Amino acid sequence: MRLDDMTEAIGNTPLVRVDPAVHGLRHIDLYAKMELLNPFGSLKDRAALAMLRPLLDGAVRRGDTVVELSSGNTAKALAMLAGLHGLPFKSITNRMKVPEVKDLLLLLGAEIEELPGQAECLDPADTEDPLTRMHQALAADGSGYVHTDQYFNDNNIEAHFAGTGAEIVKDLDGRAPDYFIACVGTAGSSTGVARALRQHDPDVRVIGLVARKSDFIPGIRTIDEVHEVGLFDPDVYDRLETISADEAIDGMLTLIRRCGTPAGPTGGGAYQGAVRHLRALDSSLTERRTAVFIVCDRMESYLSYLRERRPALFGRPARRNDHRSLSAAEVAAAPAIDVPEAQRWPGLVVDLRSPYAFQAQHIAGSINIVDEVFDELLHGGLPFSQRQPVLLVCPVGEKSARYAALLTRMGHPYARSLAGGVIAWRDAGATLVRD
Structure with missing residues (x-):
């Protein structure tokens, strides 16, 4: 095979049958679309x-700069493509959460600008969000930037309609699968593939997978976040189901260890979500069915993510006081207060958001301890006196609830979470200050 440049290697990825001995489905043939074999890795x-x-x-x-609001695979691919044409690339994000991805982008020559954001995802309707204001500024003529705009660009969908989805049909001998199980990120791949499959068979069932609230799975958004994505259309999906970080890692390990597939956590989540959904249908089927999921990217960029969540995989002992060990009941019972009570709070207010978000707007008198740093502090024990009332704050009250539950388990009697987070505080008209 001889190519003129690396872009010609994009697409035409294999569709690989997963051994039934691995997934255990008796009446369903499960296939993985191996998108991790694209030349830039996803x-x-x-x-x-x-x-x-x-x-x-x-x-x-x-001589413009290519720019995208991305801290992951889209940024990596664009940095490579821009470099092919002698153009600089800039990644704009409100938080780089995976260290390997940031290091790789810097290695590729990308410029990274981290802006404050109210939440972990761009909300295009929130004109007070600095990330949103930057998104709007990039659209101005003469800005010196070419903005690919993955959250709103229909070419994101078209790439998977004409490419990924069409290839799946071709590889299934002109048939669409009965089920397509897709993780939802920008929604470009799930929407494009779903449209292509339904063009061949309107009865294809499309299951969208979103991350469990307060869980972080690279490449998969929570149900709240997907509604902030311009390409997301709930009508694309017959059903939306939740996947946890633990399930994504379990699926990732199965793909790596049993299928010879060096998948990342998004692919692991897609596999685990697919098997879970299909297993509930399998016993009632009398005819064979076909299902497809996508292995989105590779494992190498997520080793720190795995070390943090599964230290035993690397021969390390489990960490003390880990909020991931909390049960759902413990988190549900986390002590929380509403905005009026929080306005009268007599003790310490700890804001767990990024320093950029904190600098943009925060509750007067609060201190900023980023959640990852706070996590490290708790592994060593209580970081403050049990007599010190502590109110924890995050964007929407989910992470703060987990930490309030953990502090309660650790014996702190006066730890509380702000219900609804900074967003609830803002929406109630309570004062936020800028630094």
């Missing part, structure tokens, strides 16, 4: 090329 290679290609001539002529 399914985002397709979308990046489709979004950038129509903008390239003008960008090269003007």
